[in-house]
Amino acid sequence: MTAIGELCVVTLLLWLLPAIAFGDATRFVAPIPSPEVVRGFDPPEQRWLPGHRGVDLxxxxxxxxxAAGDGRVRFAGEVAGRPVVSIRHTDDLITTYEPVRASVREGQSVRRGTVIGVVVAGHVGCPAVACLHWGARRGSGRAAVYLNPMALLGAVRVRLKPVEPDDVRLSGGLGDARPAGVPR
Known part of the structure; x- marks a missing residue:
């Protein structure tokens, strides 16, 4: 990908995901105290491929x-035999928590920091006694875009990659770094 293409992608992310990109830690808190990530965010290249669409804490x-932030409980129940809670926040952001035995009900408004349930042991793939799988996405269905929930806490920073000298296509001080066929 060219430097201009990368810049376009970053610009798009900053435009579409302001709370995520800038780590708006004033809006969100960790769902458990002192979270330690034991399995990180690893989204698939295509939405139908396997991947890890959240973090395990x-x-x-x-x-x-x-609750990581203010919102309304979208779901509190079981999915494939696992207890799950999901919360819809502003800007069509949804956070999910599993395995969690809910103490909230669907449709209930919650504030940042409100207890929504308790962790249940038995999260598949968890190397600890228990793990909380925490996910975040914008939208739902085919339009869903999965996000690294740690970015809600400001724990992920967006950085531009430096342009390597071989990729520089400028004149002046670098000699004639233009590819053959490019006019002066």
């Missing part, structure tokens, strides 16, 4: 799970 069974 170490927890203890029965630990309180808190």
């Amino acid at each position: 170490t927890a203890t069974p029965g630990a309180a799970v808190r």
Whole structure:
């Protein structure tokens, strides 16, 4: 990808995802105290491929799970035999928490930091006694874009890659770095 293409992608991200890109930590808090990531965000290249669409945080069974931000409970129940809570926030952002035995109900408004349930042991692939899988996405269905939820806490920074000298196509001080066939 060219430097201009990368700049366009970053600009698009900054435009579409302002709270995520700037780590608006005033709007969101960690769902558990002192979260330690034991499995990171690893989205698939295509939406139908396998990947890890959230982060796994170490927890203890029965630990309180808190709403990361203000919103409304979108779902509180079981999915494929696992207890799940999801919350819709502003800007069509949805956060998910599993395995969590809910203490909230669908449609209930929650504030940032409100206890929404407790961690249940048995998260598949968790190397600890218990893990909380925390996910974030914008939109739903085919339009869903999965996001690294740690960015909600300002823990992920957007950085531009430096342009390598071989990629520089400028004249002046670097000799004639233009590819053959490019006029002066």
